[in-house]
Amino acid sequence: MRVLVTGHEGYLGSVLVPRLIESGHEVVGLDTGLFADGTIGPVPEDVPALRVDLRDVTKDHLAEVAPDAVMHLAALCNDPLGDLDPELTYDVNHRSTVRLAKAAKDAGVTRFLFSSSCSLYGAGTDDAPLDENAAFAPLTPYGESKILSEQDLVGLADDDFSPTFLRNATAYGFSPRLRGDLVVNDLVGHALLAGNIGLRSNGMAWRPLVHADDIASAFIALLEAPRETVHARPFNVGHSDENYLIRDVANLVQEVVGGEVTFAEGAGADARNYRVSCDRIAAEVPEFKPQWTVRKGIEQLVEKYKAYGLSLDDLFGERHQRLKKINALHAAGKIGSDLRWTENAR
Structure with a gap:
């Protein structure tokens, strides 16, 4: 297929695009390039790309590149960044998603894969893993924007337009455009580069975790799955065995890397506390076979951090921290303040 990937120069996009090409698909990107220079290691292969803000995409843009499918990853990508300006979060993550989907539908695109998030379960519960029918309990504008987007995309679904929702667990793992603000990546970096594994909470919250490469595999498997299997349906993306207490993640990092596990002063409970079941995607899309565990991902991160000479300043500065990058550009x-490029950037 010819696939348009929004946010192709982001953390996940930089992993997904090469995998799509390897699978025989033709890729066109869409990205404004806010994080394009935050590379580490080999730079991902360039693909043809639309250099347009997500908020400005029209039917004509979609008709110009004529994709068969859209994989929509572009978003204000984590809770601190989303909290920077909640209204901006809703505009970029929700309203722009709906506008993009309408433009794609009007341009004849038949498949629309939306990068949603298990963040929409939010407060959740630690009693039992949550499946796709669980109640929503978002704690942030980011999580709420994913719910609103899913609901509006369902309203666009018909015989000609088929959306699918990938509710990704919390991502981790190496990417050519690394994020240091993800919990596993962060803890490994602290252990390796600072000698300690610092927790900001008491570490007793549950979190589902999934490697970036497994998310890419899920996108490809769902793209290639029969339409009737995925039409207007959500899928928790990960593996049901890969739910962890954050404290246990820290202990795994300690086993692999070393360093003392420490707790921030006054560290208390994290309101985000949930486990998820990924049994639906395992049963209904058997082509998706996750290859990673958190331990294996920790080992990969250590190897890559060392191989590419990652420094503490790089990992925890603007290069690999999304909010710090936005603040530096501003x-x-x-x-x-609207996160659009100014004349000074040219």
Whole structure:
């Protein structure tokens, strides 16, 4: 298929695009390039791309590249960034998603794979893993924006337009455009580069975790799955065995890397506390076979951090921290408060 990937120069997009090409698909990107220069190791292969803000995408843009499918990853990508301006979060993550989907539908695109998130379960519960029918309990504008997007995309579904929702567990693992603000990546970095494994909470919250490469595999498997299997349906993306207490993740990092596990002063409970079941995707899309465990991912991160000479300043500075990058671009006058590029950036 010819696939348009939004956010193709992001953390997940930089893993997904090469996998799509390896699978024989033709890829076109869409990205404004806010995080394009945050690379580590080999730079991902360039693909043809639309250089347009997600909020400005029209039917004409979609008709120009004529994709068979859209994989929509672009978003304000984590809770701190989403909290920067909640209204902006809803505009980029929700309203722009719906506009993109309508433009795609009007341009004749038949498949629309939306990168949702298990964050929409939010407060959840630690009593039992949550499946796709569980109640929503979002704690942030980011989580709420995913719910609103899913609901509106269902309203667009018909015989000609088929959306699918990938509710990704919390991502981790190496990417050519690394994020240091993800919990596993962060803990490994602290252990390896600072000698300690610092927890900001008491570590007793549950979190489902999934490697970036397994998320890419899920996108490809769902793209290639029969339409009737995935039409207007959500799938928790990960493996049911890969739910962890954050404290247990820290202990795994300690076993692999070393370093003392420490707790921030006054560290208390994290309101985000949930486990998820990924039995639906395992049963109904058997082509998706996750290859990673958190331990294996920790070992990969250690290997890559060392191989590419990652420094503490790189990992925890603006290079690999999304909110710090946005603040640096804004302070330099390169983007406005609306996160659009300014004339100074040219």
